[in-house]
Amino acid sequence: MSIMTSVGVTGVTRRLVRVASLAATLGLWQLLTTWDVELWLRFGQFPTVVEVADAFGDRLGTAPYWQDVVHSLRRIVVGFLLAAVLGVAAGTAVARSRWAADLLGPLVEVARPVPAIALVPVAILLLPTNEQGIVFITFTAAFFPVLVSTRHAVRALAPVWEEAVLTMGGGRARVLFSVVLPGALPGIFGGLSVGIGVGWICVISAEMISGEYGVGYRTWQDYTVVDYPGVFVGMVTIGVLGRLTSTAVEFLGRRATAWLPRPPERIPARAARRAHRAAAPATAAPPALAPALGKGPADKEPVA
DSSP states (O other): OHHHHHHHHHHHHHHHHHHHHHHHHHHHHHHHHHTTOBSSSBOTTSOOHHHHHHHHHHHHTSHHHHHHHHHHHHHHHHHHHHHHHHHHHHHHHHHHOHHHHHHHHHHHHHHTTSOGGGGHHHHHHHSSSHHHHHHHHHHHHHHHHHHHHHHHHHHTSOHHHHHHHHHTTOOHHHHIIIIIHHHHHHHHHHHHHHHHHHHHHHHHHHHHHHOSSSHHHHHHHHHHTTOHHHHHHHHHHHHHHHHHHHHHHHHHHHHHTTTSOOOOTTSOHHHHHHHHHHHSOSSOOOGGGGGGGTOOGGGSOOOO
8 A cells, every 4th residue: 555655646746747847838938028128039029928828829729720630640641650660670671681781771771861852953953842741751750760670670589489489380471470570679669759759840940941831831931020939839749749749659659569578667676676576576586487486488488
């Protein structure tokens, strides 16, 4: 009971710290802009928190705002899904096949350092519509983090599980879908988390350059007409959308890797140690009992 109480108190404390951090930041912003502080940084031209909140409330009740949100979400979802599928496939092929590594490896290493936003002229010349060009840039931005993370995750797998499947008569498809992809999932979702963030950066930049709708396009238009509260509304919207999509990717990652052993993050260290000492036997457990004491599936011997 004391452990559960301690866990609850710790959770409440962490939430209070997060709320206090946000409130302090907003309060400092309000003070600096209200007093028109002009030191090395110039806050005199910044809108106040109240002005941004008023502008945000006004935008929420308009159809163009939601139209821009829908356009940006559609572009990021389509580009990111394409990058996820093709990035995982290409990364697995490069890691598993010498031919694929020889064919795709040099191209990947040459194209990967090029910023995706630098491909805007290429997208304008290559694709018939601006919409397709923005999706292409978003796809390119997310593709390389996914590919590289998948490649490293697949190469890092221990060969013992693959050898076990082959010994029991499994083929290449069985190895791929039962060993390689499940074992590489943590690394794959790490690349997906990076990819969704980079994708948002590039989709907003592409909308500012060549878009007709979208949050990035609207933010740039507000800047050109010197509507600074509107600019900050766009920034807040981008941050909220980015947070929601990255949270969705992380949630899917946790669900897809639920079989992995996880540390008790929500239990304070002292409470966890007390619980471990109370539950542990007086002598060390024999190796045969190790799985029963919290070992994950990766620590068990393969069953014939």
